Amino acid sequence: MYSVVSIEPQKPNTILVGRKPTINYVMAALKLLNEEGAPEVVIKARGRNICNAVDTVEMLKNLFIKNLVIKKVNIYSESLDSEGKKKVSAIEIVVAKG
Numbered sequence: 001m002y003s004v005v006s007i008e009p010q011k012p013n014t015i016l017v018g019r020k021p022t023i024n025y026v027m028a029a030l031k032l033l034n035e036e037g038a039p040e041v042v043i044k045a046r047g048r049n050i051c052n053a054v055d056t057v058e059m060l061k062n063l064f065i066k067n068l069v070i071k072k073v074n075i076y077s078e079s080l081d082s083e084g085k086k087k088v089s090a091i092e093i094v095v096a097k098g
Contacts (some may be wrong), residue, residue, distance in 0.1 A: 013038045017053040025056040030064055033097055040071060040096040046078065046083035047088045057093050067098035 010016070013032055017025050025043070032038040045053035061068040072094040080086040 011042060013054075014042045014044060017043060017049050017056060019049065019052075022055045022059060023053055025052070026059045026064065029056065029060055029095070033065065040094055042091065043093045043095065046090040050089060050091045052089055053093060057095060060095065065097060069096050069098040070094070071096055093098060
């Protein structure tokens with residue numbers, strides 16, 4: 001089991017995608033965009049969950065919000081240990097209503 005060295009505080013409009021069903025993250029994004037009036041939502045994932053984050057955005061765009069705009073995609077690596085020897089890929093996708 002790995003431990004994360006530094007955990008940055010999450011912004012209020014950020015969804016961390018994990019192992020739960022994709023529709024859970026889609027519904028969370030819909031709630032932020034529609035009910036809470038968030039101007040944009042950041043969908044983040046690491047490692048094997050990156051494909052779930054991409055699926056979440058695609059479901060939002062194709063099934064629920066036709067005018068969804070992908071504002072920014074950021075791909076990077078995060079260190080898992082204090083020496084920086086073990087890294088994991090991560091993605092951040094910023095979406096907003098168009």
